[in-house]
Amino acid sequence: MNSPELRYKDTNFITGLRAFAALAVVMIHTGGAGLRSFGVIGSRLADSGSAGVYVFFVISGFAVSQSFESSNSYQYYLVKRLRRIVPLYFFWLSVCILWSGGASAYSILMHVTFLSFLDIQVANSIIGIEWTIPIEIFYYLLIPAVLIWARRLPTLCLITLLALTLHLIFQFLAALSGDKTSLLRLHWSPIPYAFSFSLGMLAYRLKQTWNPKPWQSYAAWAASAAILVAYAIKPGAFKFLRIDALVLFSSISFIIITSTTDSNNIISRSVLCSRPIQYLGLWSYGIYLAHLPLNGIVVSNFSLTPFPNFLATSALTIAISALTYYLIERPGQRWRAKVESKHDIKMASA
Template identity: 40%
Template sequence: MKRAMEKDYGDTSFITGMRAFAALAVIMIHTGGAGFRELGEIGKNFANFGAAGVFVFFVISGFSVSSSYETSNSYRSYLNKRLWRIAPLYYFWLGVSILLGTTALYWQQQFSAPVDIYNVAMHLSFLSFLDFRIANTIIGVEWSIPIEVFWYLAIPFMMRFSGSAKQLAALIAVSLIVHVISARADVLFPFLGENAPFVMRWSPVPYALCYALGIAIYRARAYIRHSDAIGNLAFVISAAFIVAYVCAPRMFAKIFFDELIFTSLVTTVLLLFGSAKSRMFTLVFGNRVAQFLGIVSYGLYLAHVPLLDLLTRYDGFWMQNPTLRFLLVSLCATFVSVITYYSFEQRLVTFGKNIARRFSPSAPLSEIQS
C-alpha cells in the first residue's frame, strides 16, 4: 500500500496542496478567524474570506470529476468510483455526530428540524439539498456533500454539450446567469419567503458556475503551454487579487458581483496555468505539509465541526484564544483524518475503483486524481 505522501499526480500535483489551503480556510472561519479578526478591518475581511474555501473545492471538483469521467469507460463505473470516494467518510461522520451528540443544534433550532428518521434518510440518500431546513443539521458542514453528488450526476451530460469552444462558452454564460438569478432569490422569488437565501445557498443551483469552470479548465489545460514563468506570473497575479479583495471587498464585490464569482475566477486562473514546472506553485502547494494535508482534506472538512463542538465543551484556555482554537482544532482534525484515511477511506476508494474495473474490464488502470 502506498503511503499518502507518495501520491504523485504529475503536473497537477499542486491541486492537492490547494485542497489543503481550502480546508484550512473553512476551519479558520468556523473557529473564529484564527486571530485575524483581532487585527482590524483587513484581518476581519481575511477571516471572512475563509468561507470561500468551499467554492475552491467546487471548482477543483469540477476539474477532477471531468478527468475521472473522461478516463472511465462507462457512466456507471465513473459514478461508482465517485460515490466510493465520497460516501464512506460522509456516512461515518453522520453517524459519529449523531452518536456523540455533536449535531448542529443551531440550525435544528433555527428551522425546527430535529434529527429524526426523515432527516437521516434524506442525508443518507444525498437528497438533503431538497429541504433547506435539514441541509446542515447533522455534521454542520454537510450541505455541500449532496451538492457535489448532484454535480457528479450532471457533469457527464454537461460535458457532452461542451465539446466546442462555443458550446463551452455558452455553458459558462448560462451557468453565470443562473448564479446571478439565484443570488437575487429573495427579490425574484418572493414565494420562497424569508428563507429564500438558504433555499438557494444550500442547493446545487448557485454552484453551476463552479462546475462549468471546472469542465472548462479540464478542456483548456491541454492547449496551454505550462512553464515556470507562466505559472509564477499566474500565482503572483492571483495572490495580488486576493490581497486586493481582502483590502477592499465591497469594491471587488461590485466588479465581480459576489465572492463566489471572484473566488471561482481566481481558482480558475490557478488551475489553468499552474503546474509542477512553476517554482511558486511547487513552493506553496507542492511542499510536503500541503500535500499531506491536501490528501486528508476531505476528512479535515468533515471532522472539524464535530471536533470543535467536543473541544468547546471543555472550555479550556486553548479554546478561549481564537488562534490557539484554530491550531488545536486543525491538529485534532488532522490526527483523526489520518486515522480514518488509513483505516478505511483509502481502502474503500481502492475497493470502489476495483468494482468500477469489473463494470468496465477494459478501463485504464491508472489512478484518477480524486
C-alpha cells in the same frame, strides 16, 4: 507522492490546494484564527475562509471531468465517485447522530439519499457543514452529460457564462426579496455553484491543450494576489461590479489551476507539492467533515481564544482525518483499484 485522485498532467499541486482550502474552512469555523483582532481588513481575511468551499467545488469540477473521461461507462464512473465520497460521509453522519442523541427518521432519510438540499430545515442539521455533499453528488450526476454535449471548448465557455448569469440573477432576486430564508435556501442549493463546477470543467479542457510557460504562471499568481488584496481593502468596489466571494474565489481558483503545473512555478513545486501539504491534501475531505464536530469538543473542554482554538482544532482534526483516511477512505480506494483492474481485463478480453 501522487494523489490517488488527481494523477493527471502534472497536477499534484491541486492536492495541495485542497489542503489550504480545507484549513481555510477550519479557520472560519474556529473564530478566524486571530485575524479579526487586526481590525476590518483582518476580519475580511477571516471571512474569506468560507471561500474554501468554492475552491473545493472548482477542484471537484476538474477532478470529476477527468474521472468521467477516463472511465469506460457512466455506471463505472459513478461507482468510483460514490466510493470516494460516501463511506466517510456516512461515518461522520453516524458519529454525529450517536453523539447528539439521535436525529429524526426524516432527516436521516434526506441525508442518506442526498436530497437534504431540498429542505433547509434539515440541510445542515447533523454534522453542521454537510450541505455541500448533496451538491457534490448533484454535479457528479450532471457533469458527464455536460461533457458529452459540450465537447468543443466554445460550447463549454458558453455554459460557464450562462452559469454565471444564472448565479447573478438568482442572487439579485433573493436579495431583492429581503428574505433571509430565501438567501439561505439558495445558498444551500446546487444552483449558485454551477459556475464553480463549470470553471473546473473548463480548466480540465484547457489543460488538455495548453502548456503554460513559467512566466504565465507567475503572472497569474501575481494578478490573483493583487485581486485578493484589493478585495480585502475595498470589497465595496467588487460588490458594485456584482462580483461576490463565490465568483471571485472560483475565478481565481480557475486561473491558478489553468496556469499552473507541478514544475512551472516554485510555489507549486516547493509548497503545494511538498510532502506535508500533499498529505494534508489527501486528508482534506476528512478534515472538512470532521473539523466542526471536533471543534465542539475543543470548545467544550477548553476556554481558548481564536488562534489557539484554530491550532488545537486543526491538530486534532488532522490526526483524526489521517486515521479515517487509512481506515475508511484508503480501503475504498484499494477496492476500487481491484474493480478497475478486473474491469480493464474484462474489456480487453471482450
